[in-house]
Amino acid sequence: GENVEQHPSTLSVQEGDSAVIKCTYSDSASNYFPWYKQELGKGPQLIIDIRSNVGEKKDQRIAVTLNKTAKHFSLHITETQPEDSAVYFCAAVYNNNDMRFGAGTRLTVKP
């Protein structure tokens, strides 16, 4: 089955700086890679996703890159703001319904 590793587990940045979270996956058949943000007391919410036929995707301050050869993908947040503080999860989907998540990164943006 799929195994997803996520680093770092905690990340603290100054407001305005960039934040990068990295994930690796094990199953080369995985072809959908979403990123979720979870705020306190809420369920995870999709912020961006990428499919295996694309190497990079950007949505305003958030971007995701995918390297299928190396089996890793990354989340990039630029110009971070205090409201970006949350736990971020990467995931990989390797069959129709089975989504495997990384362990999460707790991002703190200090004002």
Next chain:
Amino acid sequence: ETGVTQTPRHLVMGMTNKKSLKCEQHLGHNAMYWYKQSAKKPLELMFVYNFKEQTENNSVPSRFSPECPNSSHLFLHLHTLQPEDSALYLCASSQGGRYNYNEQFFGPGTRLTVL
């Protein structure tokens, strides 16, 4: 609001109790999921229902029993749980179908404590 509601939000139960968690989605989706979220561990997929048919059961102990009476409702029946089952239980839904690479919408979760 994500369109996925879960009740109760908090539940404390003894090991001999029987309780049920309820999930309802108002998004017209056809796939629903149960996840377990424990501290410092990845979200663990427990059950998947696609068009009311259970398609995944990731070696979940029989003390957890899912029920999906229709595509809008999902239950998780709990019986003789263990303290290590204490966790946040998240429900999610998505469009569903054979190739289901679609966004999953999560509810707020039920915080379960087993004494």
